[in-house]
Amino acid sequence: MTEDAAPPVLEAEPAQAAALFGDRIDLARSFTASLAEHGETLGLIGPRELPQLWTRHILNSALVAPLLRGRVGDVGSGAGLPGLVLAIARPDVELTLIEPMERRTDWLQSEVDRIGLTNVRVLRARAEDVPGSGELLPLDQVTARAVSALRSLIPLTAPLARSGGELLLLKGARADDEIAAAAKVIRKHRLQSVEVLELGAEHGLEVTRVVRALVDP
Ligand SMILES: C[S@@+](CC[C@H](N)C(=O)[O-])C[C@H]1O[C@@H](n2cnc3c(N)ncnc32)[C@H](O)[C@@H]1O
Numbered sequence: 001m002t003e004d005a006a007p008p009v010l011e012a013e014p015a016q017a018a019a020l021f022g023d024r025i026d027l028a029r030s031f032t033a034s035l036a037e038h039g040e041t042l043g044l045i046g047p048r049e050l051p052q053l054w055t056r057h058i059l060n061s062a063l064v065a066p067l068l069r070g071r072v073g074d075v076g077s078g079a080g081l082p083g084l085v086l087a088i089a090r091p092d093v094e095l096t097l098i099e100p101m102e103r104r105t106d107w108l109q110s111e112v113d114r115i116g117l118t119n120v121r122v123l124r125a126r127a128e129d130v131p132g133s134g135e136l137l138p139l140d141q142v143t144a145r146a147v148s149a150l151r152s153l154i155p156l157t158a159p160l161a162r163s164g165g166e167l168l169l170l171k172g173a174r175a176d177d178e179i180a181a182a183a184k185v186i187r188k189h190r191l192q193s194v195e196v197l198e199l200g201a202e203h204g205l206e207v208t209r210v211v212r213a214l215v216d217p
Contacts, residue, residue, distance in 0.1 A: 030114075
């Protein structure tokens with residue numbers, strides 16, 4: 001950026017936000033404002049994300065909310081995407097945010113406390129170190145966004161889901177290629193009905209691709 005370039009400005013709230021969050025919109029606004037204020041300093045988002053914070057990050061995450069049920073784990077939550085956004089949108093669902101970096105779990109916990117969410121637990125751990133027995137597992141669904149390519153993401157997420165549970169993995173335009181490259185781990189983890197859902201067009205938003213798979217049904 002040159003010295004006299006204008007600093008990036010937070011994107012205005014799109015009209016779709018109120019429809020996607022319903023009566024939880026004030027909480028979504030509060031989280032988005034806080035992420036815009038602190039995200040760059042805390043190394044959670046880059047400054048260039050501000051002009052697309054709502055559409056590319058908050059709404060992209062919120063589109064998954066209608067697919068949720070039961071106990072959900074979000075692997076690699078980072079700034080809270082999609083896990084914390086989903087917890088805001090779906091207070092009836094129990095979310096566990098699984099994130100190894102202390103700076104990020106501190107942020108997540110502080111936002112959970114500040115917003116007053118009671119359906120979220122923040123777990124500082126790598127997904128592969130989450131104990132197989134205990135009150136957390138098994139989960140009904142596991143989400144992840146921007147953590148790694150499918151072929152390394154499936155071994156991190158599938159073991160956390162119960163038999164018959166689901167993976168909901170947010171992916172970019174090359175989701176189909178990632179599925180093809182992950183054929184071996186898909187077989188190894190006995191995933192079924194692997195498909196790419198395209199969400200967002202019905203709301204006039206950029207398409208969000210979600211790889212959905214059934215775990216060992
Ligand atoms: C690029 S960030 C994406 C964060 C967020 N999901 C998003 O969409 O903005 C990847 C996150 O995954 C976390 N991560 C990396 N390896 C992990 C693992 N094995 N288990 C759980 N989280 C992991 C990192 O600490 C980081 O916060």
